[in-house]
Amino acid sequence: MLNVRRQWLAMLRGLCQVCGKTGRDPRTGRIWWVITETAFRAMSQDSGLTNAPPTCPACIPESLAYCPQLRENSAVYTAARAEPAGVLADTFTPGPGGTAIHTGHNIYVGFDEFARHASCLALQMVVRLDGMRPEPTP
Incomplete structure (x- = not known):
């Protein structure tokens, strides 16, 4: 792991x-x-x-x-x-009764994609070379 x-x-x-x-x-x-x-x-x-x-x-x-x-x-x-650019993340969407539904694994989310941050669980950092x-x- x-x-x-x-x-x-x-x-x-x-x-x-x-x-x-x-x-x-x-x-x-x-x-x-x-x-x-x-x-x-x-x-x-x-x-x-x-x-x-x-x-x-x-x-x-x-x-x-x-x-x-x-x-x-x-x-x-x-x-x-x-330079840090974003993360690989597990992504989620709101589900019934306040639950979260897993929608993706190791999805790239840039640090500038502010609207997506609330639905992500960062797993790995991504840098721009x-x-x-x-x-x-x-």
Whole structure:
């Protein structure tokens, strides 16, 4: 199961999802990410949304070796910036007698979609990566 608190802290602070240390390269200031088709949605040629936290260069080889999903389909990138953009959430609609009816799971809800916030239970943070650049596997 996903640890929501750990995922949010890693996303907000740019921490490696494996070791918990910084995912930012001290030489360039860029943040390292392992991107998969299932956890990334492109917004432009060099930006997109992801719910996967950064992975520091030291942990990328281990991640690729031990995670079957990453071995099948992933690419390594660095990003100049990562900013919170929204959440993946369970969504609900009002039901009879004040109950809530579950209407969706892992639905993207942007922070700017104010009208939808009251009907959502946030599960995972989503960040927008800008200034993305493909990198060789460390």
